[in-house]
Amino acid sequence: MTIFYKFGGKMYINITNGCMCDCVFCIRKNGDSIEDNESLWLEHEPGYEEICGAFDKFISENSEITEAVFCGYGEPTVRIDMLLKTAEYIKTHSRLKIRLNTNGLVRLVHKDFDVMKFKGLIDAVSISLNAPNAKRYNEVTRPKKEVISGNAEEYAFNEMLKFAEDMKKICDTSFTVVDVITPREIEECRKLAESMGIPLRVRAYVTDNKSYT
Ligand code: SF4
Numbered sequence: 001m002t003i004f005y006k007f008g009g010k011m012y013i014n015i016t017n018g019c020m021c022d023c024v025f026c027i028r029k030n031g032d033s034i035e036d037n038e039s040l041w042l043e044h045e046p047g048y049e050e051i052c053g054a055f056d057k058f059i060s061e062n063s064e065i066t067e068a069v070f071c072g073y074g075e076p077t078v079r080i081d082m083l084l085k086t087a088e089y090i091k092t093h094s095r096l097k098i099r100l101n102t103n104g105l106v107r108l109v110h111k112d113f114d115v116m117k118f119k120g121l122i123d124a125v126s127i128s129l130n131a132p133n134a135k136r137y138n139e140v141t142r143p144k145k146e147v148i149s150g151n152a153e154e155y156a157f158n159e160m161l162k163f164a165e166d167m168k169k170i171c172d173t174s175f176t177v178v179d180v181i182t183p184r185e186i187e188e189c190r191k192l193a194e195s196m197g198i199p200l201r202v203r204a205y206v207t208d209n210k211s212y213t
Pocket residue numbers: 019020021022023025026027028073074075103
């Protein structure tokens with residue numbers, strides 16, 4: 001079972017296959033893994049001891065690694081407590097810089113979560129902006145009904161933007177979009193990101209997970 005894997009010279013951390021969205025571009029639709037790694041579908045959600053043991057083994061075999069990324073085949077913040085405990089273990093047992101790749105919707109499922117808990121553990125966050133407005137966000141990201149039901153159409157989009165504003169106060173924060181939206185929408189995303197003082201990276205949509213970026 002693959003909890004830690006190497007990608008682009010960094011150590012990626014795969015603690016859950018759960019997610020509150022169903023993005024049209026999700027790489028999980030295109031295969032079981034990235035590059036030549038083993039399947040990223042987890043047989044079970046790993047516990048703390050299992051994660052620590054896997055980290056110790058991985059890092060002893062890959063001592064050149066300088067950066068860790070919470071990403072994997074799911075949204076890491078679905079397991080926010082385990083994410084924090086894992087980050088704390090990594091910080092205590094290594095000098096790795098830690099980045100979180102996230103959809104920014106943690107507070108849709110963990111309503112009282114205080115982002116200040118990331119302070120000192122997460123050095124950088126990359127948030128999926130995905131669209132320039134709520135309507136397109138819902139079409140591209142497709143938040144699941146159980147997390148948005150009964151709320152306004154803007155709910156998830158606004159939550160993600162609010163999360164980005166809050167994270168900007170405590171660590172390096174950036175946005176991404178995947179080029180499944182139009183060039184004009186990408187430009188609108190750029191303007192929105194600029195207005196928030198957050199850099200934007202445009203990612204190419206790939207259907208071949210071996211050339212994923
Ligand atoms: S948020 Fe990430 S894991 Fe979840 S559906 Fe979108 S791309 Fe896939």
